[in-house]
Amino acid sequence: MSARSGAKSEGGIGETIRVVVHALLIALVIRTFLFQPFNIPSGSMKGTLLVGDYLFVSKYSYGYSHYSIPFSPPLFKGRIFGSEPARGDVVVFRPPREDNTDYIKRVIGLPGDHIQMKEGLLYINDKPVQRERMSDFVGEDPCGSSGATARVKRWKETLPNGVSYETLDCVDNGFYDNTIVYDVPPGHFFMMGDNRDNSSDSRVLSGVGYVPFENLIGRAQMIFFSIAEGEHAWMFWRWPTAVRWNRIFSFVR
Numbered sequence: 641m642s643a644r645s646g647a648k649s650e651g652g653i654g655e656t657i658r659v660v661v662h663a664l665l666i667a668l669v670i671r672t673f674l675f676q677p678f679n680i681p682s683g684s685m686k687g688t689l690l691v692g693d694y695l696f697v698s699k700y701s702y703g704y705s706h707y708s709i710p711f712s713p714p715l716f717k718g719r720i721f722g723s724e725p726a727r728g729d730v731v732v733f734r735p736p737r738e739d740n741t742d743y744i745k746r747v748i749g750l751p752g753d754h755i756q757m758k759e760g761l762l763y764i765n766d767k768p769v770q771r772e773r774m775s776d777f778v779g780e781d782p783c784g785s786s787g788a789t790a791r792v793k794r795w796k797e798t799l800p801n802g803v804s805y806e807t808l809d810c811v812d813n814g815f816y817d818n819t820i821v822y823d824v825p826p827g828h829f830f831m832m833g834d835n836r837d838n839s840s841d842s843r844v845l846s847g848v849g850y851v852p853f854e855n856l857i858g859r860a861q862m863i864f865f866s867i868a869e870g871e872h873a874w875m876f877w878r879w880p881t882a883v884r885w886n887r888i889f890s891f892v893r
Contacts, residue, residue: 672709673699676858678732678742684833684840685744686782687794687806688730688892692884694865694873695892697732697858701725705854707734718854724750725829728803730860730892733831735848743848744860745841746805749822749830757843760809760817760836762797770798774806780869782835783810805893810837819843827853860892 680693689695699708703722706715712734725731729747734740749755754765762769774794781790793809814837822842824830828850833839841848866887867873875882 668710671699673704675699675861677864678744678860680744683780683782683784683838684835685730685746686808686835686838687777687779688746688834689744689860689863690780690866690884690887691869692867692871692873693863693887695863696861698861699858701729701859702731702853702856705856707739707855707857712739722853724853725856725859726803727801728799728805731829731831732857732860733851734855734857735851736855737847737849739855742857743831745831745833745839745848747829748799748832749824749842751824751826751828753824753830755822755824755830755842757817757819759813762832764800767800769800771807772796777806777808782808783838803893805834808835808837810835816843822850825850829853829856862892863887863890 675696676699678695678697680689680691680695683691700721701723702725703719705719706712706717709715725747727747727750730744731747732742732744735743748762749764754763756763758768761771772795774796777790777792777794779789781788782792783790795807795809796804797807798804816836822830822845830842831848831851832841832843842850865873866884867879868882868884871878871882
């Protein structure tokens, strides 16, 4: 009896190990080639994305580089099955000077474009982008005062290809509301946050700067969970009041 019980026990442990290994391999394949979850830790994309949003990013949208692989081992250069992002896509990427940190911004400039900000208005190839005033954004302060509620100017911006989205304007004539002309190099993209006065993006050439095509990780697709700023997702007993139920399963535009 003891010998048979021991054999069954060893068989059960072996089967459990195989199931766990198979599950990990499936998760690795999904994360590498299909979808990867990310969460939003900063307010640079308010009001499109809020602190506490959890979203899926499609890894296949732009093909694959070594940044697509967990821990980003430099196994190869360039992209496999590469497809360039469209203007207006919300993209996760690694900036060249900080390639161990994930950023999420909106693609504003394509290779060869000329980008400039004049008095808070975006110009692409010397033409102002269509912009119309919306009702003020009211909510968790997008301008840096954690925990406060604020009322901030909000605009609807429409890019030349017809993509529309909301931007926030914390202050008139902010630090990056008047800029030089940025000439986007070949094979690079110009990224900006929708929270224009509170975003470190391609306008900061000594920081994010122009983003190489190779450094793109994927396109933001859908918010699958969202919890109020300052709350913790693991505190499930606070979910009834802390979770932003209206944002769950909404698509990122």
